[in-house]
Amino acid sequence: MYDIEKIYQATSVKDAINHLVADPKSIIIAGGSDVLISIRHGKLAGCSLVSIYGLEELKGITLAEDGSIKIGAITSFSHITKNEIIQKYIPVLGEAVNDIGGPQLRNIGTIGGNISNGVTSADSASTLFALNAKLQIEGPTGVRVIPISEYYVGPGKVSLKNGELLTAIYITKENYENFTGNYIKYAMRNAMDIATLGCSVTCKLSASKDTIYDVHLAFGVAGPIPMRCPKAEEAIKGMKISDEMFNIFAEVAKSEVSPRSSWRASKDFRLHLVCELSKRALKESIRKSGGIING
Template sequence: MFDIKDILEPETLEEALELLNQNSQLKIIAGGTDVLIRLHHRNIKDIELLSIRKIKGLDEIKMLEDGSIEIGAMATFAQIFRSDIIEKNIKVLGEGAVSMGGPQVRNMATIGGNVCNGAVSADSAPALFALNAKLKLRSKDNERIVPIQEFYLGPGRVDIKSDEILLSLIIEKQNYENTRGHYIKFSNRKAMDIAMVSVAVVSSIENNKFKDLRIALGVSAPTPIRCSEAETYAKGIEITDENINKIAELAVGSSKSRNSWRASKDFREHLIKELTKRGIKKTIEIEGGEDNE
């Protein structure tokens, strides 16, 4: 049995924000795949839930007038990887979405819940970091935009106030236009397991040189991270195996891997280097394939 004191189900955003404003103890539930597991293990007790599932429009995935892509916080992972907008413009996020759990989980789990849970293993996080995603948060009296790298504060901690709801995630046109991306997840089992290490690579290539290269890691530090030193080194350099190896080595340097029951520090660092190289080479392959179409 779940230890739930009460569950509220507002049908409008305004009603939900008013309820949060009145009661700071309410816990927002989206798909429920994270909260219900914690309840099952008795990590949280006597909880009051605020379900936002009935609020219309929070699951929309749309292209804005300025070319930005807005993904509603209630969009499920199934919706994300089936979206034509995602497939055409930011396929790297769709790859992260389809790697999460099984079909039943993907049909329920939402991108907003995945991010707000603050887990370093979140399958959406590396792609969102590599795409410089921004989060739109609203309270009764205020709305703010937070870059995703500032949203993650530490393991399981994110910058969302008790009276706020995450409305959507925004990927600006400048962060996806003329880029290619790839997401790789390594886990102990091939199916339905959390990542041991995950890597998202987004690249822009011109004249056989990296015009831009973004590398984001999951399960490689207390929060998802970007590999800034590797990215700076890559900018403007020629695409060669030697340079790709150097970039991958610098990516390892950005990580803060540690020993755990799931993997040793040395093994994680080996994975980071190898998966980074594979991710970079895949984006180069995609670029070449599309140029030859």
């Protein structure tokens, strides 16, 4: 049994906002894969819920005329992985969310819920950081759009104000065109586990396919919130593909992160993973772009 005081099924985004304003302590629920667990564990016992899971306006993936890709906040992980637009333009995101839990969770869990719980281990988060995702937030005062880097304000906390909810995620054309990406999740088990460290890389090569034109590197569990490594990115832009380039990329990334020790892994082991996974993810991204890697 779940200790829930009441649950309201919103009929629209505006209706959901009105109920959140009327009852500031109420909590949004979509797929429920995170919220229901928290209730079961007593963390949200006795809460009131506002369900947005039935709102079709918050589901689906579309491609705009300017090339921007819009992902509805309650689009399930399974739909993202299988979607033709995702597979054609940003397959790395489909691959990342396919690492989440098992088939049942991927069918019910939503990408908006995955990033809105604020945890650094969210598998979609690091890839959305690497893609420079923008988030559309709606509330009683209107609509605002912010970069995902501004959404996370602390461990387990996001910048939603009273009455606000995340409604859509946008990936602009400039952040995926001619980029290829790779996400690597290191966990204690091959499936049904939280990431010990997550690493996502997207890169764009020069026309000659032997030089890094641009690169984005992002991590989950390398700090209290998901994070980019801008110094590592800048350090190898314009460099020829080589062992030296990979080593520089990894060492600079190591200097930017701040992982902690936990029962899953020590800080030192996570720092080792930062170096190793950044190189592996970049190498795979380069291969997908048709680049040549010696050795």
